[in-house]
Amino acid sequence: MKKFLYLSPLLFLAACGTQEEKKEAAAINYPSTKVVAHTDTINGVAVADDYRWLENDTSAETKAWVTEQIKTTDDYFSKIPYREQLKERITELLNFPKYGAPFKVGDYYIFAKNTGLQNQAVYYIQKGLNGKEEIFLDPNSMSKDGTVSINLAGYSKDKKYIAYTLNRAGSDWEEIYVMDVANKKQLSDKLEWVKFSGASWYKDGFFYNRFDKPEGSALAAANEYQKVYYHKLGDPQEKDQLIFEDKNVKQMYYGVAATEDERYWFMTKSKGTGNWDLYFWDKNNPAQKDWKQLTSGFANQSYNLDTDGDNIILVTNDGAPNKKVMLVDAKNPDNKNWKELIPEKKEYMDFATTAGKNIFISYLKDVCSYVEQYDYTGKLIRTIQLPDLGDAGGFSGERDSKEVFFTFTSFLYPYTIYKLDIASGKSELFRESEVKFDKTQYVTKQEFFTSKDGTKIPMFIVHKKGVEMNGKNPTLMYGYGGFSAVMNPGFSAARIAFLEQGGVYAMVNLRGGNEYGEKWHEAGKLLNKQNVFDDFIAGGEYLISQKYTSPDYLAINGGSNGGLLVGACQTQRPDLFRVAIPMVGVMDMMRFHKFTVGFGWVDDYGNPDDAKFTKYIHGYSPYHNIKPGVKYPATMITTGDHDDRVVPAHSFKFGAKMQALADKANPVIIRIERSAGHGAGKPLSKTIEEVTDVYSFIFYNMGIEVKKVIKKEDL
Numbered sequence: 001m002k003k004f005l006y007l008s009p010l011l012f013l014a015a016c017g018t019q020e021e022k023k024e025a026a027a028i029n030y031p032s033t034k035v036v037a038h039t040d041t042i043n044g045v046a047v048a049d050d051y052r053w054l055e056n057d058t059s060a061e062t063k064a065w066v067t068e069q070i071k072t073t074d075d076y077f078s079k080i081p082y083r084e085q086l087k088e089r090i091t092e093l094l095n096f097p098k099y100g101a102p103f104k105v106g107d108y109y110i111f112a113k114n115t116g117l118q119n120q121a122v123y124y125i126q127k128g129l130n131g132k133e134e135i136f137l138d139p140n141s142m143s144k145d146g147t148v149s150i151n152l153a154g155y156s157k158d159k160k161y162i163a164y165t166l167n168r169a170g171s172d173w174e175e176i177y178v179m180d181v182a183n184k185k186q187l188s189d190k191l192e193w194v195k196f197s198g199a200s201w202y203k204d205g206f207f208y209n210r211f212d213k214p215e216g217s218a219l220a221a222a223n224e225y226q227k228v229y230y231h232k233l234g235d236p237q238e239k240d241q242l243i244f245e246d247k248n249v250k251q252m253y254y255g256v257a258a259t260e261d262e263r264y265w266f267m268t269k270s271k272g273t274g275n276w277d278l279y280f281w282d283k284n285n286p287a288q289k290d291w292k293q294l295t296s297g298f299a300n301q302s303y304n305l306d307t308d309g310d311n312i313i314l315v316t317n318d319g320a321p322n323k324k325v326m327l328v329d330a331k332n333p334d335n336k337n338w339k340e341l342i343p344e345k346k347e348y349m350d351f352a353t354t355a356g357k358n359i360f361i362s363y364l365k366d367v368c369s370y371v372e373q374y375d376y377t378g379k380l381i382r383t384i385q386l387p388d389l390g391d392a393g394g395f396s397g398e399r400d401s402k403e404v405f406f407t408f409t410s411f412l413y414p415y416t417i418y419k420l421d422i423a424s425g426k427s428e429l430f431r432e433s434e435v436k437f438d439k440t441q442y443v444t445k446q447e448f449f450t451s452k453d454g455t456k457i458p459m460f461i462v463h464k465k466g467v468e469m470n471g472k473n474p475t476l477m478y479g480y481g482g483f484s485a486v487m488n489p490g491f492s493a494a495r496i497a498f499l500e501q502g503g504v505y506a507m508v509n510l511r512g513g514n515e516y517g518e519k520w521h522e523a524g525k526l527l528n529k530q531n532v533f534d535d536f537i538a539g540g541e542y543l544i545s546q547k548y549t550s551p552d553y554l555a556i557n558g559g560s561n562g563g564l565l566v567g568a569c570q571t572q573r574p575d576l577f578r579v580a581i582p583m584v585g586v587m588d589m590m591r592f593h594k595f596t597v598g599f600g601w602v603d604d605y606g607n608p609d610d611a612k613f614t615k616y617i618h619g620y621s622p623y624h625n626i627k628p629g630v631k632y633p634a635t636m637i638t639t640g641d642h643d644d645r646v647v648p649a650h651s652f653k654f655g656a657k658m659q660a661l662a663d664k665a666n667p668v669i670i671r672i673e674r675s676a677g678h679g680a681g682k683p684l685s686k687t688i689e690e691v692t693d694v695y696s697f698i699f700y701n702m703g704i705e706v707k708k709v710i711k712k713e714d715l
Contacts, residue, residue: 028076028667031068033656040590043611045618047590051656055591055649057641058217062652066641066672069655073669080696082706086497087692089709091117093493094688096434101394101405101417102129105181106159110136110152119146119683125184136184137164149681154199154206155181157262161233163199163206169642170677171219172196172597176208178233191237195223195597200257202265205232207243207256219644223597224250228267251599259307260399264330266304267291273483274603278302280312282330294333306354306399308376313341313359315352321518323349325359325378341378348517350486355397355404356422360384362392366446366458367488367515371395371406373425382425388413391488395420405430410489411462411505412439435493441465442499444489449542452534455511455523459539460489461548463504474503474702475549477540481510481532482561483604484521494691500709501699504548508539510565512604526606527616533568540569540576555579555698556633559679560646561586561604567622567654570633579698580633582622584646584678587654589621595647623654631663634701638690640676648672666701 040047056062077083100112100121109129112121118140125136142148147169153176155162162181165174176191176199197209207230214221229240244254244267253270263284270276275298279291295302302316305325312328325342347363359374369392371384386392390410397404402422409415414433444462451457467473476498480487487509495505509515512524512532524532543549554577558565563585570580590608592598606613618624635658639651655670662668671693676682699706
């Protein structure tokens with residue numbers, strides 16, 4: 001194991017701005033934003049929307065406004081004297097080789113690697129585990145600014161070809177291409193107007209999902225009437241075979257996948273991010289001429305884990321909020337004939353996968369992983385030994401696999417890859433992180449606090465050893481709370497730059513996620529959404545009560561649905577927080593469903609046009625709950641001009657209204673990233689700039705004197 005140099009606690013003060021400089025910087029001359037009075041009446045609720053014109057992202061007027069906001073934000077950060085120092089430190093911390101777990105394709109292993117500060121990870125290939133690694137796909141060569149990202153989407157059954165998706169400038173729109181594995185050459189295939197799709201190979205082609213070319217703005221127009229196609233290798237896209245569509249339903253997601261032995265096709269139909277219906281087609285059964293429905297009514301989440309002859313192995317939460325594994329006879333698939341293979345546990349099943357005809361299941365015990373290995377009869381073989389409390393991933397392979405790779409990380413345990421022998425259960429270190437980090441200098445703990453309704457909520461807290469609990473520590477509280485997403489413990493090299501300055505990092509496992517199963521999710525969705533905000537607010541109050549921090553030193557941060565969380569909490573309890581950083585947030589809850597894929601979020605939020613939800617959603621919508629003259633926390637709103645998941649209009653309108661109405665004591669800046677989207681595929685250089693601005697904004701508005709770290713090798 002490689003030894004890392006000790007980071008000395010010795011620090012010295014860097015140049016820091018005076019209070020006069022800070023006051024001057026805070027007196028921001030915001031760009032002029034016109035107000036166009038507009039009110040909709042929805043089910044008797046008056047919904048004001050005076051900044052709706054900012055939804056037109058292609059208009060010259062909006063583009064000019066964006067340019068002025070960027071200038072204002074850049075000017076603000078230029079006045080923070082230690083911003084460049086923080087950037088240098090974050091860059092230094094992130095400059096180490098980063099590897100992804102390898103996966104096997106025939107005789108070859110493919111893995112992702114970033115040598116240090118490359119904008120995008122590069123895919124490498126090698127023959128056998130000891131072979132020479134060669135570049136397979138390098139997205140950095142596909143754009144000058146590093147804004148092209150790629151993901152491998154699926155390989156052919158004969159292991160000769162692999163499909164990959166390509167995204168540009170952070171957009172969710174994808175293009176699919178195909179590579180020859182052995183000679184590392186790209187074929188002529190090119191598929192467009194693809195979104196949220198893999199490539200499931202069947203014979204000499206693959207299934208994929210696509211939309212028709214959108215009318216109007218490709219980054220804002222609603223995505224409707226998704227279809228499933230089969231692409232035969234070498235054919236132009238216009239010859240692709242339509243596998244499924246429903247011309248009567250415009251807002252539905254579909255997906256089709258073939259099993260490893262190509263006997264079965266499975267199809268999912270989903271209205272959004274919640275439950276779905278599952279269908280299958282046994283291609284070996286001549287009597288079956290069409291799809292056979294396994295689940296109906298969008299009442300649960302069931303998916304195929306693998307098949308074993310006539311048996312379909314399913315994971316489902318039907319009657320089991322924490323999930324269980326069932327065996328379905330393909331010849332008698334009615335629900336009443338299902339047999340329980342692995343029963344539901346009191347812990348939530350975070351994920352299940354297969355390799356070597358074994359089932360690997362990761363359960364969560366207070367948000368930390370434990371992994372069990374079963375055979376296809378449901379017999380428990382063993383519990384996999386993990387190196388610590390944290391988050392495990394991977395364990396996927398084919399039926400003839402003899403080994404699998406898995407990953408492990410936690411707040412103080414950098415991302416590490418292990419190789420597991422399936423038969424013996426013995427694991428060995430395959431690759432460990434080379435980040436320069438001494439975890440003995442830090443402490444992580446899990447504490448529980450009580451939310452408004454009496455529910456116990458877990459929170460992870462990380463800080464340097466020896467930090468005095470005097471209520472004056474800069475504290476960053478992060479949360480998400482929605483869409484069944486689990487906020488697992490994980491390592492961040494960039495976060496070290498915050499902790500080194502005496503910062504406290506807290507991650508709250510809010511209701512709305514799936515940390516404790518579907519009941520935990522349901523307690524934070526639809527008409528229970530306010531519970532999520534109450535949990536986060538209670539988390540802040542707990543940190544204050546325990547003297548970790550105080551309202552003058554507490555910052556909150558979250559992205560996407562977490563941006564909604566921050567926006568709602570800062571408008572509901574502006575007195576509790578010093579800094580608020582809502583990132584790519586859903587801020588206009590009355591119109592989220594009218595853009596791109598927003599219709600899919602109705603499962604979690606409810607439909608604001610439905611009288612059942614209108615008043616409730618309007619009551620917490622961040623954009624609609626900004627009040628004149630209120631002293632809101634110092635606010636940095638972030639978005640990307642190519643965000644077609646949560647369109648930037650959410651952030652534009654929220655920021656414009658807050659700049660106009662909020663008390664001017666604290667800054668409200670809108671950080672708009674050019675050629676960037678919702679976050680996935682963001683170049684490392686842009687990530688470094690963004691993290692630098694987040695930490696700079698927090699420290700500056702708390703009056704923290706940022707110190708330069710003296711490393712042992714510098715003494």
